[in-house]
Amino acid sequence: MIRRRFYFSVLLVVALLSLASGLGWGVWTAISQQKLISGNESRTVYLAKGDGLLRLAYQLWDQRATRALWHTVITSEALGLSGRLQAGEYRITPDQTLESFLNSIVKGERIQRRLVVPEGLSSKQVAILVENSFGIEVSRPITISEGSVLPDTYFYERGETADAIISRMQTALASELERLWDQRANDLPIKSKAEAIILASIVEKETAVARERPLVAAVFINRLRQGMRLQSDPTIIYGITQGLPLGRGITRSELRTETPYNTYRINGLPPGPIANAGLDSIKAVLNPPDVPYYYFVADGSGGHAFAKTLKEHNRNVAKWRQIEKNL
Incomplete structure (x- = not known):
């Protein structure tokens, strides 16, 4: 000095x-x-x-x-x-x-830097994103509760701490969830905001097509109402990698392996979210459309074919298998 x-x-x-x-x-x-x-x-x-x-x-x-x-x-x-x-x-x-x-x-006319958090990232991936963003001060390893941040675009100033930015992300989710929970449909088979986030995270990972999110949410809501298992592949992957990409297809043995996240083997919801869901997925879960679908499978166009019955679903699966062979 x-x-x-x-x-x-x-x-x-x-x-x-x-x-x-x-x-x-x-x-x-x-x-x-x-x-x-x-x-x-x-x-x-x-x-x-x-x-x-x-x-x-x-x-x-x-x-x-x-x-x-x-x-x-x-x-x-x-x-x-x-x-x-x-x-x-x-x-x-x-x-x-x-x-x-x-x-x-x-006057304090500082540069505002931008951090984009896409929908569907796991909290481990969000932590990596924050750690590698220029100008954010990281003083210790970042740990974020799964599903606790709201995917969005955040502005920050160089020198701001990772803890402060993550806290803003979590506050944003808590605020939006409180608002949407008060506007939820009646007689949902999900009984808490925590369960809503779990299901919304599964919807988020099942489809990247915005118009399909309400239909995917409706399928899962219908299955929960009937006591059917969700049978969601992304939950199996999360049980294996804990939020990182698998990088390959799911094996038959992994489909049969019992983990807390394998919704082919457990009833109801897994114990926690599998990703950070965006607002559209949360809205879809809390106000799903009234449709009679219980099944869906990829249709080769980037979207999914939805079905009312297992017989119809099996036909859609056969079409998808043929498409896979020709890829």
């Missing part, structure tokens, strides 16, 4: 002497109005908490945005901005002057 103050004092003295020696106020004005960069490029400057004017001056000089360290110092002092600089990441835009850039730091 003492060394920083010393260097700052030296720079300030040099700057003031330069002005006093005849360079004049007009020279300072020219410096403050100099364009930091030209062309279409932009650059970034980051001030961590505790960084001050000297650190800023060095970064601008190091990026060749200013010709000398004292340019930033004297401009900031002349404008009365030195003690008002805010920590954060800032963008230097083309043709921006030194004065306008300093004012943007005082």
Whole structure:
């Protein structure tokens, strides 16, 4: 700290002497109005908490945005901005002057970075996404309860902690779930918000086609009402990998293996979610359409063929097997 103050004092003295020696106020004005960069490029400057004017001056000089360290110092002092600089990441835009850039730091016009969390990621995958996002501070291994975050686009500032961002994701889900739960249909075979999230996560993993989510949800709701097993392949995969991709097809032995998540072998819902469900899947589970379907299978078009009876379903399965052979 003492060394920083010393260097700052030296720079300030040099700057003031330069002005006093005849360079004049007009020279300072020219410096403050100099364009930091030209062309279409932009650059970034980051001030961590505790960084001050000297650190800023060095970064601008190091990026060749200013010709000398004292340019930033004297401009900031002349404008009365030195003690008002805010920590954060800032963008230097083309043709921006030194004065306008300093004012943007005082105003806290920080860069907003974007983190996109797609629907259907497991919490392990969300953790990997957060850990590998530039500018997020990760101080310890990230652990997230499965199904506890809302897939969405989140904006953050460089230096924000992973814990803070994940907390925002979880708060967003809790808020939306509370609202949707109050609007749910009557006589659902799911008795709690936790069960709704479990089923919504299965719907999310069963189809990537938005228009099918209500139909898939309806099939599972109908099966639960009749005491039928869900028989969902994604639940088997989760029981094997705990949220990571399997990378291959499910084997016959895995279909027969009893795990808490194998819905071919257990009755009702698995013990927890298998992914982070989006709002559309949650809505579909809480307000499913009134359709008579109990089965579905891939139809070769990226979607599924839905059936009322096992006989009809078996015909759809045979068609799908033929399509698989021709792939």
